Amino acid sequence: MKILAILGSPRKGNSEMLLNEAIKLCSEKNYEINLIKACELNISGCTACDGCKDTGECIIHDDMDKIYPLLREANRIIIASPIFFFGVPAQLKLIIDRCQCFWYEKYVLKRPIPEKEFKRKALIMLVGGMKKGQIGVTCSEATLKAFLRTINVSEHRTISYLGYEEPGSLLKNYEVINDLKNAVIELLEND
Numbered sequence: 221m222k223i224l225a226i227l228g229s230p231r232k233g234n235s236e237m238l239l240n241e242a243i244k245l246c247s248e249k250n251y252e253i254n255l256i257k258a259c260e261l262n263i264s265g266c267t268a269c270d271g272c273k274d275t276g277e278c279i280i281h282d283d284m285d286k287i288y289p290l291l292r293e294a295n296r297i298i299i300a301s302p303i304f305f306f307g308v309p310a311q312l313k314l315i316i317d318r319c320q321c322f323w324y325e326k327y328v329l330k331r332p333i334p335e336k337e338f339k340r341k342a343l344i345m346l347v348g349g350m351k352k353g354q355i356g357v358t359c360s361e362a363t364l365k366a367f368l369r370t371i372n373v374s375e376h377r378t379i380s381y382l383g384y385e386e387p388g389s390l391l392k393n394y395e396v397i398n399d400l401k402n403a404v405i406e407l408l409e410n411d
């Protein structure tokens with residue numbers, strides 16, 4: 221099974237810690253795990269040029285060239301991200317927007333990314349600083365859901381934590397680790 225882990229945070233903060241814990245749990249089995257840190261990539265924004273319209277391939281060449289095959293081949297995707305202004309950070313949004321080529325491939329050219337021996341499933345983990353920031357979870361999840369369906373991941377679960385501002389504050393909560401364990405076990409189930 222191939223697992224793709226995507227980090228949306230530009231800092232060594234709460235979502236990175238969550239992702240590291242999830243990766244640790246996945247490492248207990250012999251899975252191939254790839255980690256992408258959005259802020260370390262050199263990615264231009266989608267220009268809506270429609271260059272991918274007839275082929276399903278983006279005509280801009282940058283670090284997305286190495287991300288496309290990872291998105292295509294993953295059986296499981298784990299996304300960990302902070303909430304920024306009720307949405308996902310710009311670095312992660314750049315990756316998402318550049319998946320417009322998959323949108324054309326799936327919905328116009330009718331060639332969705334195939335599910336091979338395993339069903340494609342995802343786990344979304346969101347962290348926000350605002351204690352009453354549910355709207356940030358709703359908006360970020362909506363963006364990530366649109367992204368996942370476009371890359372033909374038909375199932376996902378979202379876990380979210382609000383009221384965590386300081387890096388590391390999240391993992392002081394034992395319930396979080398327990399929650400995370402259960403979510404990862406569910407993600408790795410084969411069905």
Ligand SMILES: Cc1cc2nc3c(=O)[nH]c(=O)nc-3n(C[C@H](O)[C@H](O)[C@H](O)COP(=O)(O)O)c2cc1C
Pocket residue numbers: 229230231232233234235236301302303304305306307347348349350351353356382383384385386387388
């Ligand atoms: C630019 C910026 C925008 C933010 N916007 C929100 C927001 O809309 N809602 C919220 O709950 N928290 C917001 N926060 C707080 C972060 O989500 C919070 O600090 C989170 O723990 C950061 O996650 P990280 O440690 O993984 O980077 C914002 C933080 C920054 C830097």
